Amino acid sequence: FFFFTYPFLFIMARRYDSRTTIFSPEGRLYQVEYAMEAISKAWAAIGILATDGVVLAAEKRVSSKLLEPGLKSEKMYKIDDHIACGVAGITADANILINYARLCAQRYTYQYQEPQPIEQLVQGVCDLKQGYTQYGGLRPFGVSFLYAGWDKHFGFQLYHSDPSGNYAGWKGTAIGGNNTSAQSILKQEYKDNLDTKQVLALAVKVLRKTMDSTSLTAENLEFATLTLVDGKPSFHSLTADEITNLLQENTEEESNN
Amino acid sequence: LAYMSILEYNGGAVLAMVGKNCVAIASDTRFGIQHQTVSTDFSKVFRITDKTFVGFPGLASDTQTMLNKLKFRIKLYSLDEDREMEPKIVSNLLQTLLYEKRFGPFFVEPVVAGLDKNNKPFISAMDLIGAPLLAEDFVLSGTASEAMYGMCETLYRPDLEPEDLFEVVSQCLLSSVNRDALSGWGAVVHVITADGITSRVLKGRQ
Numbered sequence: 392f393f394f395f396t397y398p399f400l401f402i403m404a405r406r407y408d409s410r411t412t413i414f415s416p417e418g419r420l421y422q423v424e425y426a427m428e429a430i431s432k433a434w435a436a437i438g439i440l441a442t443d444g445v446v447l448a449a450e451k452r453v454s455s456k457l458l459e460p461g462l463k464s465e466k467m468y469k470i471d472d473h474i475a476c477g478v479a480g481i482t483a484d485a486n487i488l489i490n491y492a493r494l495c496a497q498r499y500t501y502q503y504q505e506p507q508p509i510e511q512l513v514q515g516v517c518d519l520k521q522g523y524t525q526y527g528g529l530r531p532f533g534v535s536f537l538y539a540g541w542d543k544h545f546g547f548q549l550y551h552s553d554p555s556g557n558y559a560g561w562k563g564t565a566i567g568g569n570n571t572s573a574q575s576i577l578k579q580e581y582k583d584n585l586d587t588k589q590v591l592a593l594a595v596k597v598l599r600k601t602m603d604s605t606s607l608t609a610e611n612l613e614f615a616t617l618t619l620v621d622g623k624p625s626f627h628s629l630t631a632d633e634i635t636n637l638l639q640e641n642t643e644e645e646s647n648n
Numbered sequence: 649l650a651y652m653s654i655l656e657y658n659g660g661a662v663l664a665m666v667g668k669n670c671v672a673i674a675s676d677t678r679f680g681i682q683h684q685t686v687s688t689d690f691s692k693v694f695r696i697t698d699k700t701f702v703g704f705p706g707l708a709s710d711t712q713t714m715l716n717k718l719k720f721r722i723k724l725y726s727l728d729e730d731r732e733m734e735p736k737i738v739s740n741l742l743q744t745l746l747y748e749k750r751f752g753p754f755f756v757e758p759v760v761a762g763l764d765k766n767n768k769p770f771i772s773a774m775d776l777i778g779a780p781l782l783a784e785d786f787v788l789s790g791t792a793s794e795a796m797y798g799m800c801e802t803l804y805r806p807d808l809e810p811e812d813l814f815e816v817v818s819q820c821l822l823s824s825v826n827r828d829a830l831s832g833w834g835a836v837v838h839v840i841t842a843d844g845i846t847s848r849v850l851k852g853r854q
Contacts, residue, residue: 469727497723
């Protein structure tokens with residue numbers, strides 16, 4: 392966890408922030424920290440584990456009416472049939488890593504003839520990210536990922552990775568803008584025995600309280616679930632109608648509370 | 649035992665035919681090592697997308713390897729392009745994969761059969777270095793190819809309904825492999841229509 396008070400280190404940082412491959416005297420890698428700053432200004436994504444699945448939710452901001460809405464998401468990606476990813480940060484950087492993750496998963500399947508365990512995939516991507524903090528002289532990737540997946544070894548899992556190449560497994564976590572407040576709400580509200588439906592409701596609650604936008608609609612939100620369907624992992628991106636219904640169900644509950 | 653070509657080491661036969669808004673693809677199910685039959689449930693035809701099948705007759709090891717390589721590429725394509733690979737594109741991809749090994753090839757001679765996104769039938773075959781054959785009627789490959797050509801030319805007619813197509817394909821395949829020592833020991837026939845896939849296992853001469 393790299394916490395720093397920006398004004399205090401303003402003068403010191405100047406000398407040590409231009410290269411990724413050197414430490415500062417305090418033992419920090421400034422480029423990595425700056426990458427994380429970039430992500431904290433990006434649009435939010437949260438991931439929560441349920442008993443029967445994993446839920447990913449993201450805020451989507453359409454910056455111009457002139458933009459053609461593509462069919463593909465820029466926040467949620469499928470890596471393989473059993474692994475999905477939520478993204479926060481520089482989209483162009485994310486594309487490279489998503490592609491790499493997909494190749495990793497397929498190479499594993501080619502070699503071992505079975506789906507790659509989630510943690511192995513996360514490690515693969517993280518090892519790549521780490522390389523950019525130690526050699527090459529190239530800047531780190533300005534992306535954080537939330538990996539949601541299912542494998543036969545550990546069931547449903549949620550992981551978070553950041554530009555440093557560190558990763559951890561989570562029951563619920565948030566990345567991007569307002570992630571600290573989202574994280575603290577999750578800490579209070581998360582319970583171990585919630586199913587996917589309840590977790591979706593929790594995700595709505597968290598986003599409602601942390602998003603900058605005043606209103607939540609299907610236009611500025613994305614939800615996806617990774618569950619087992621007929622015993623096989625299945626990634627489902629909620630349609631606009633499903634999101635609208637989800638929001639309606641949870642507004643009514645809120646007002647009842 | 650001497651063999652003329654490494655393509656005859658395991659033996660096998662695959663046949664694909666176009667019908668009215670449907671395709672059928674069939675293979676024998678013998679897995680043998682030269683004269684010795686080892687297994688009688690080794691189909692050389694595999695479903696690789698919702699509406700496309702590929703058959704890889706030839707060296708059994710390469711049958712399995714080409715299938716795995718193809719599945720790798722197809723998965724990446726569908727993740728990248730957010731759509732299924734159409735049979736024509738599968739055929740093109742296979743041609744590329746095979747030609748990459750031009751001077752040390754995979755010993756398979758693939759057959760592709762499927763319905764495109766408008767449910768229009770597509771079949772193709774290629775040699776071991778990727779030279780394609782695009783036909784409107786039937787394609788085939790394997791150690792019983794001469795006999796299969798004879799049977800198909802005789803029995804084929806255009807616009808066969810799925811049930812009739814199944815009968816024609818079955819007769820063509822079974823009669824051909826019965827004259828080939830290295831093919832046979834059962835067969836499997838898949839008929840692909842817009843509504844779905846019907847697969848039937850045939851018991852031939854033992």
